Amino acid sequence: MTSQTSPSTTATQPASQGSHAWVxxxxxxxxxxTTQYGTWTPPAGAxxxxxxxxxxxxxxGQHPEMASAxxxxxxxxxxQL
Known part of the structure; x- marks a missing residue:
């Protein structure tokens, strides 16, 4: 049997995330x-x-070898959903 944790106890609260998700x-x-992902709130007008x-x-900046990738x-x- 596998146990599951309620999403409400493991999910990051939306207020702590950026306005946009990216990959x-x-x-x-x-x-x-390399694949990276996260959330970010771009500056107004971006x-x-x-x-x-x-x-x-x-x-x-993290992987300088990827400059010409x-x-x-x-x-x-x-x-948001």
């Missing part, structure tokens, strides 16, 4: 790939492109 995958063909550039820059996947959605 970004970068790949260096034949050499490596465009989808602004967010993409900022997130890509954040990942490259191809973008395989990018998703940015409002963080």
């Amino acid at each position: 970004l995958t970068l790949e260096l063909p034949g050499r490596g790939m 465009t989808r492109h602004d967010v993409f550039v900022a997130l890509r820059g954040h990942i490259v 191809n973008t395989i996947f990018f998703s940015l959605e409002p963080n």
Whole structure:
């Protein structure tokens, strides 16, 4: 038998999350790939492109070898159901 924990006791409260959920995958063909995800509240007036550039820059800051990587996947959605 498996036990389950109520989602209300394990889920992060929405107030502590950003307004948008994102996923970004970068790949260096034949050499490596990274997928990162999270939530973020972009600054007022930011465009989808602004967010993409900022997130890509954040990942490259953590993984400098990905500076010339191809973008395989990018998703940015409002963080609500």
